[in-house]
Amino acid sequence: MIDKLEMFLVLARERHFGRAALECGVTQPTLSAAIRQLEEQLGVMLVSRGSRFQGLTPEGQRVLEWARRIVGDARTMREEMRAARKGLSGHIRLAAIPTTLAMVPMITAPFQEKHPDVTFSVLSTTSLQILALLENLEIDAGLTYLENEPLGRVTSVPLQIERYHLVTATGTPLSDRETVTWKEVSNVRLCLLTADMQNRRIVNQHLSEAGVVAEPTLESNSMIVLFSHVRTGRWASIMPFNVAKSFGFHDDIKMIPIVEPDARHTVGLVATHREPFTPLVSALLHEARILGERNQVQ
Structure with missing residues (x-):
């Protein structure tokens, strides 16, 4: 059957x-x-x-x-x-929201060093799709936000705290500031993630709380596309600090903390809650907890 x-x-x-x-x-x-x-x-x-x-x-x-x-x-x-016959081996299917993709190697690299017979595939998608893929047994785990929208019956491991920055080219409006407010950010030409992304919904929420509305002139579901447009000097973007940093520091790019409020959101690894977990998922959760402890995420 x-x-x-x-x-x-x-x-x-x-x-x-x-x-x-x-x-x-x-x-x-x-x-x-x-x-x-x-x-x-x-x-x-x-x-x-x-x-x-x-x-x-x-x-x-x-x-x-x-x-x-x-x-x-x-x-x-x-x-x-x-696993009892051959040791830990097999294939792990991961899905990740775009803002967590730079974090994936922090898990997969040490995991594969310990378990060289395990392979990975990584899909970039939305937070809602990650939950659907988990439910349908199409992935083993996902990297997504943990606090903002319902996750359902999953096991979660906090990995990192997102803090938001205005990412803009040197010499553009606000690029010489130490900090900027969410209200001020609305006055520059923005490129942002598409509306189906939870990160975009978070950005919209903080802008709305500041009494303004996001009106980006360019949208994409790819952080690489956004960063490439920022580098032209014609756009700025709102990104978590860790994401912007993953592209490498450049003298022509400024990352300015956004305050009022200094918003923070937790991202982590999620897997369908079941007892027992598969050996692969159990080992993956263990690796995620090591990363979370290293990042001091409570």
Whole structure:
């Protein structure tokens, strides 16, 4: 039944028989037959069908919750047995919001030094998508904000405190200041992350509290794109200090703390809460705690 539940998870995610079959590496008739066999075993209809996928039935939604739990436990069991035979090995799938990407090597590098048979893939995405990917068992862990929006049932490890700076080129408005206020920041030409990013929602919130509105003339979901535009001297941006610093210090770039308020937000590693964790996730959480302690994040 496990293989059929795994196919059902993919179908629920893709919402299309053809794409789900491709993802599972089987033909569409094989996938359809597996779903029908699962329905026969459980005695309920799981999928509303017409000429195409029309969604899950109420029973299908409930089975989806069980499938995530059962498939997750089965994968944990297989990984534990593999670790018992061969030591820690395998692949870890990470997703990270753009402002945490520079932090990823602080975890992956020491982890892989200790466990050289483990490989990684890293996806850049939004905080909401990270939670959806965790729920659907598509990633093992994510790096995101911990305090601003509901996380659901996850295990979290604080890694770093974000403090916000105006990042601007030398010789531009406000570049000679020791500090700037959120209200003053609204008066310069800004490039910011797109509205679907939690960082942007945080920036909007602090600007709104200062009585102003963010009106960027350029938006991107990439911090590299934003920093590249700052370097032209035509734009400034609002970035966490650690992110701006990761691009390297340049004489032509100024990073000015934004005050009133001196806003701080915690970012960290999140993983779906389960007991026990897979050996890989357990080791990853351990590495994250070492980093958090090094950064003195409480």
